[in-house]
Amino acid sequence: MIALYIVAVIAVFAVCRASIEKNTGRKLPYVNVMNFAIAGAIVLLLDHPLSLVAAAAYFVGSTLEANAIASTYAGGVRRG
Amino acid sequence: MLGEILHILTAAVIAWVLFVTVDIFFRLPERGGVSGASAIARDIEASGGALAGGNMMGNIVCSPDASAGTLLAACGVYVAGIPGGLAAALMVFIGNRICHDPGYAGTTGAVLATFVIYAFTQVGFAATDFIAGMVIAILTIQGLSHIHASRLLAQLWRLRQ
Numbered sequence: 300m301i302a303l304y305i306v307a308v309i310a311v312f313a314v315c316r317a318s319i320e321k322n323t324g325r326k327l328p329y330v331n332v333m334n335f336a337i338a339g340a341i342v343l344l345l346d347h348p349l350s351l352v353a354a355a356a357y358f359v360g361s362t363l364e365a366n367a368i369a370s371t372y373a374g375g376v377r378r379g
Numbered sequence: 380m381l382g383e384i385l386h387i388l389t390a391a392v393i394a395w396v397l398f399v400t401v402d403i404f405f406r407l408p409e410r411g412g413v414s415g416a417s418a419i420a421r422d423i424e425a426s427g428g429a430l431a432g433g434n435m436m437g438n439i440v441c442s443p444d445a446s447a448g449t450l451l452a453a454c455g456v457y458v459a460g461i462p463g464g465l466a467a468a469l470m471v472f473i474g475n476r477i478c479h480d481p482g483y484a485g486t487t488g489a490v491l492a493t494f495v496i497y498a499f500t501q502v503g504f505a506a507t508d509f510i511a512g513m514v515i516a517i518l519t520i521q522g523l524s525h526i527h528a529s530r531l532l533a534q535l536w537r538l539r540q
Binding site: 301302303305306309312313316322323324325327328329330331332335336338339342343348350351352354355356358359362363365366367368369370371372373374 | 380383384387413414415416417418419421422423426436437439440441442443446447450451453454455457458459463466467470471473474477478479505507508510511513514515517518520521522525
């Protein structure tokens with residue numbers, strides 16, 4: 300039970316840090332912490348075997364989004 | 380209650396050592412795996428951090444690495460024991476391929492973490508301790524001070540070299 304509260308507090312803390320941070324590149328590690336915390340919270344909150352799949356799907360999806368945001372921030376794909 | 384908090388803090392230290400060791404073994408600080416990871420590393424370096432540590436932090440953001448493997452393995456062991464952890468490793472492997480990551484740090488980390496976490500569940504720890512512990516461990520790297528975390532990772536990377 301304490302584990303759930305710790306994870307939830309860390310998620311909120313990470314969101315606050317990401318909101319305060321001005322630099323886009325340095326926002327992403329804070330958002331990454333939030334993604335870890337939410338993936339953990341999904342499994343701790345949902346008492347169901349498929350919660351693992353939900354957490355993994357959320358985590359992989361959010362990582363792919365962070366990857367896309369970071370790549371765009373880096374200049375994106377040069378075409379032509 | 381105090382016992383549970385101590386278990387979570389111990390689990391955080393174990394998870395930290397596990398994922399940093401696997402990530403450095405798989406050379407994550409060497410360079411950014413994708414352009415976005417390099418961009419994050421440059422921003423961290425520009426703010427006073429170390430480039431090698433920034434590369435590893437950028438790689439953690441851009442693809443499921445050993446830290447993600449450890450978290451999902453803990454979730455898997457909590458849900459279904461060793462088979463759950465190995466299922467998590469498979470999902471990390473698929474996640475790596477989706478994120479264009481050619482490496483195996485995430486999958487290796489997840490498999491190793493499955494057995495480490497299962498071993499600790501046999502001596503009084505709960506898998507939930509490792510879920511919270513891993514979130515604390517990633518907070519210390521990605522969420523407290525990018526400058527100090529990247530310098531520490533760069534020092535560990537120099538030891539590896």
